[in-house]
Amino acid sequence: MTFLAAGAPGAPGPGAPALIGVPYDATASFRRGSRWGPAAIRFASASIETYSPPLDRDLEDVAFIDAGDLPVEGLEPAAMVHTVRRSIGPGLPFLLGGEHTLTLGAVQALAARHRDLAVLQWDAHTDLRNEYEGAAICHATVMRRLLDEGIPLVQLGIRAGTREEFAIARQRSLHVSRAVEAPPSLLESLRERPLYLTVDIDVLDPSVAPGTGNPEPDGAAYAELLTALRGLSRHRIVGMDLVEVAPPWDPGGATPVIAASLVRDMLLLFAPPGAPERPAG
Numbered sequence: 001m002t003f004l005a006a007g008a009p010g011a012p013g014p015g016a017p018a019l020i021g022v023p024y025d026a027t028a029s030f031r032r033g034s035r036w037g038p039a040a041i042r043f044a045s046a047s048i049e050t051y052s053p054p055l056d057r058d059l060e061d062v063a064f065i066d067a068g069d070l071p072v073e074g075l076e077p078a079a080m081v082h083t084v085r086r087s088i089g090p091g092l093p094f095l096l097g098g099e100h101t102l103t104l105g106a107v108q109a110l111a112a113r114h115r116d117l118a119v120l121q122w123d124a125h126t127d128l129r130n131e132y133e134g135a136a137i138c139h140a141t142v143m144r145r146l147l148d149e150g151i152p153l154v155q156l157g158i159r160a161g162t163r164e165e166f167a168i169a170r171q172r173s174l175h176v177s178r179a180v181e182a183p184p185s186l187l188e189s190l191r192e193r194p195l196y197l198t199v200d201i202d203v204l205d206p207s208v209a210p211g212t213g214n215p216e217p218d219g220a221a222y223a224e225l226l227t228a229l230r231g232l233s234r235h236r237i238v239g240m241d242l243v244e245v246a247p248p249w250d251p252g253g254a255t256p257v258i259a260a261s262l263v264r265d266m267l268l269l270f271a272p273p274g275a276p277e278r279p280a281g
């Protein structure tokens with residue numbers, strides 16, 4: 001199956017989890033290409049099984065829709081963020097990037113709806129600069145903007161950033177670690193809280209997912225990330241994204257397949273329970 005086919009007539013209604021593509025990479029500082037992420041993930045989704053053996057769940061038993069891509073080409077970053085913010089409907093949003101900046105719009109929309117929203121970030125990078133090359137809204141500052149809006153932040157898999165960014169992370173994030181798994185006590189403290197999950201594909205090791213703008217050595221294995229996500233399967237997830245998939249930098253084409261597997265597994269873990277409304281016949 002492809003994710004896009006999930007949006008066919010007869011698929012679940014507007015309250016279902018929604019995949020939303022954000023083909024945008026205008027502020028990429030090193031290597032562009034994540035604008036082709038959503039399309040590549042959809043294409044790769046045709047090649048993966050809908051069943052996950054470790055989770056023992058099947059995507060064919062999960063109700064979700066693919067809402068297509070947002071019209072963000074040519075927009076300034078602030079306008080892109082605004083477009084993302086307005087796109088967040090009643091169903092669980094699952095944004096596909098695209099550069100990490102898009103997270104700001106999704107979290108702003110959900111924070112207005114859910115008091116006490118907290119964000120869990122899996123990423124090689126802190127993304128805590130105050131500005132980068134003169135820009136306040138870009139992929140290198142996105143988590144700083146969330147902190148500035150008073151959003152509690154948990155940073156996992158972090159292994160790159162400036163000395164100042166790490167100092168800010170230690171002062172202002174709820175938690176920052178090189179490990180991809182949050183400590184059990186922290187997970188317990190987040191149990192009742194609405195949570196937004198943002199996964200930068202570069203949290204994985206470049207040998208696993210080389211197709212990204214700013215690869216960093218010594219990243220996580222897929223199984224480690226999946227274990228970390230499984231630790232949240234009983235939490236209250238109200239939104240999520242997978243960002244920074246940049247297909248042109250992976251001629252072998254593995255990265256979009258890995259990303260599609262991750263989209264499947266996150267849907268299996270976090271989509272609300274309930275049988276899909278399958279069309280008759």
Ligand SMILES: [Mn+2]
Pocket residue numbers: 123124125200202203214244
């Ligand atoms: Mn990153």
